[in-house]
Amino acid sequence: MFTTLTSQLILGPCSAESREQLFITAEALKDLPISYFRAGIWKPRTRPGHFEGYGQEALAWLLEVKKAYNLPVATEVASQQHMEAALDAGIDMVWIGARTTPNPFTIKCLANMTRGTSVAVYVKNPVNADVNLWLGALERFHAAGVKELAAIHRGFTSPQEKRLRNAPLWDIPLALKNQWPDLPILHDPSHIAGNKRWLPGLLAEAKRLPFNGLMLEVHPEPEKALTDPNQQVRPALCKRLIDNLTQNTACKASSLKHLAHLRQQIDSLDSLLLKTLQDRFERVARIGELKQTTNMQVYQPDRWHELREHRKDLSGKFHLSEAFVLALFECIHQESVTQQSNLHPEL
Numbered sequence: 001m002f003t004t005l006t007s008q009l010i011l012g013p014c015s016a017e018s019r020e021q022l023f024i025t026a027e028a029l030k031d032l033p034i035s036y037f038r039a040g041i042w043k044p045r046t047r048p049g050h051f052e053g054y055g056q057e058a059l060a061w062l063l064e065v066k067k068a069y070n071l072p073v074a075t076e077v078a079s080q081q082h083m084e085a086a087l088d089a090g091i092d093m094v095w096i097g098a099r100t101t102p103n104p105f106t107i108k109c110l111a112n113m114t115r116g117t118s119v120a121v122y123v124k125n126p127v128n129a130d131v132n133l134w135l136g137a138l139e140r141f142h143a144a145g146v147k148e149l150a151a152i153h154r155g156f157t158s159p160q161e162k163r164l165r166n167a168p169l170w171d172i173p174l175a176l177k178n179q180w181p182d183l184p185i186l187h188d189p190s191h192i193a194g195n196k197r198w199l200p201g202l203l204a205e206a207k208r209l210p211f212n213g214l215m216l217e218v219h220p221e222p223e224k225a226l227t228d229p230n231q232q233v234r235p236a237l238c239k240r241l242i243d244n245l246t247q248n249t250a251c252k253a254s255s256l257k258h259l260a261h262l263r264q265q266i267d268s269l270d271s272l273l274l275k276t277l278q279d280r281f282e283r284v285a286r287i288g289e290l291k292q293t294t295n296m297q298v299y300q301p302d303r304w305h306e307l308r309e310h311r312k313d314l315s316g317k318f319h320l321s322e323a324f325v326l327a328l329f330e331c332i333h334q335e336s337v338t339q340q341s342n343l344h345p346e347l
């Protein structure tokens, strides 16, 4: 099975902490097919008094990386001033953070600024589990003419979620996909996990879903990171995680033949099942005619009781659940009664 989770890779540190840190990370990742090298330069912090990013100074480092490695670069923008600076600098992609997406005023203002530019815009889901807020933000950028627009699933604040930093609530990105099938949706397990130990499990789940790429936070020395130290991974681990996704994919490719074969068998068995039902309903019709000529009632409770008990016994013999077998025969019996009643419209 081909996973689309690795179709687009956005990799890089949570925050740009120094020119050197960006260069070490980019160098370590240079063999991977990166779509965008990411680094936050204006950091949205929940509480004041923490590292808030190096701003304009870090923008210059990011541009140096772009030039040195010929890598498209991306950063988060949350205000008019950030967007202006990013557009002036020629940043290739800006992402809208989970705390900005829920504000339609800010989104409208940022969307207006993208008009007539070639900047790509990736919109993270809002912190709250509201697919319409996410959709609304995306629609505003779409209406402003953004050509490369995508969504990023980074999980949702949830008091019920104790293990992960944010609850994945997979149904929400799936609902967005249903509403807007052509829109690429990337998965950001770093901000869902909050701790790198949960990344493999999240990736295993995400690869079964129709994601179109991955955003992963990578830092040369995560334990010294100024933001999100627990969830960032070293470049070597990042490569292993990505390799695992593609290896499993290759492994699945060999199972694909087997799957197709089994499905063919299912198709033939289903045909046989329907042929058997056709034969059965042919007998049902003959019985119906007999009932008509002998003036017997179509529905005969004793027969139905006997049939039910007998089929219940058969369920064990064929290793099928009793509930399933009874439901199946209720359905078949109902259809038999309907067909026989149609022969006897007056009954």
Ligand code: PEP
Pocket: 014, 040, 044, 076, 096, 097, 098, 099, 124, 154, 191
């Ligand atoms: C980030 O990607 O660094 C970030 C702050 O993301 P989010 O908006 O998902 O919290």
Ligand code: MN
Pocket: 014, 015, 191, 217, 227, 228
């Ligand atoms: Mn982060």
